Amino acid sequence: MRIVKEPEVRKNEILDAAEQLFTVKGYEAATVNDILSAVNIAKGTFYYYFKSKEDVLDALVERRINMGVKMAEEIIVSPLPPMQKLLAIIMAQKPQNQIQEDFKAVLHEKDNSKMHQKTIAQCILRLSPLLAQAVKEGNEAGIFNTPFPLESAEILLAAALLLFDDDFFHWTAEQMAAKTAAFLSAMERTLGAQAGSFAEFMKAFG
Numbered sequence: 001m002r003i004v005k006e007p008e009v010r011k012n013e014i015l016d017a018a019e020q021l022f023t024v025k026g027y028e029a030a031t032v033n034d035i036l037s038a039v040n041i042a043k044g045t046f047y048y049y050f051k052s053k054e055d056v057l058d059a060l061v062e063r064r065i066n067m068g069v070k071m072a073e074e075i076i077v078s079p080l081p082p083m084q085k086l087l088a089i090i091m092a093q094k095p096q097n098q099i100q101e102d103f104k105a106v107l108h109e110k111d112n113s114k115m116h117q118k119t120i121a122q123c124i125l126r127l128s129p130l131l132a133q134a135v136k137e138g139n140e141a142g143i144f145n146t147p148f149p150l151e152s153a154e155i156l157l158a159a160a161l162l163l164f165d166d167d168f169f170h171w172t173a174e175q176m177a178a179k180t181a182a183f184l185s186a187m188e189r190t191l192g193a194q195a196g197s198f199a200e201f202m203k204a205f206g
Contacts, residue, residue: 010041019060030053064119083193086131089127131156144191146190164179
């Protein structure tokens with residue numbers, strides 16, 4: 001007897017299988033046929049939901065990004081002061097459990113460079129507007145002073161994602177401390193904040 005499942009359930013089954021395959025085999029090595037076998041579906045069913053393997057990759061990355069965006073949205077509407085909102089949003093993007101740690105490890109695999117690039121791009125595009133809201137609140141409160149809330153958020157987020165990515169750099173503990181201090185100083189200057197106002201970030205990043 002053929003089992004008919006809700007579209008969203010079936011779609012997530014395909015994504016779950018693809019995520020597992022990308023973890024084990026790598027994005028480049030995994031094929032659409034591998035996904036079909038894992039979910040036990042026909043090609044027609046797969047192509048009803050996705051146009052290609054790259055389309056699956058896009059959806060998988062989007063699903064992961066959505067988790068971070070949801071947490072950021074909750075932080076933005078919270079009663080936290082603007083500076084604490086910025087810190088909370090940034091810290092919320094760190095892996096929260098073993099599954100997310102495993103996904104981060106997948107991004108750092110050589111064969112998954114495309115997934116890694118897409119994730120970084122989507123993080124910047126999706127999270128910057130939320131960070132910008134916190135910056136605007138800081139402007140209104142007199143804590144920050146920048147005419148470019150969104151652009152400042154994009155620049156800082158892009159710099160953080162690159163500078164503190166283990167796939168690009170392998171800093172020693174001493175180097176990491178220096179990079180973090182320099183980055184926080186750059187945040188203060190970019191946002192027009194008082195020197196030393198981001199000192200509390202140092203402990204959180206460590």
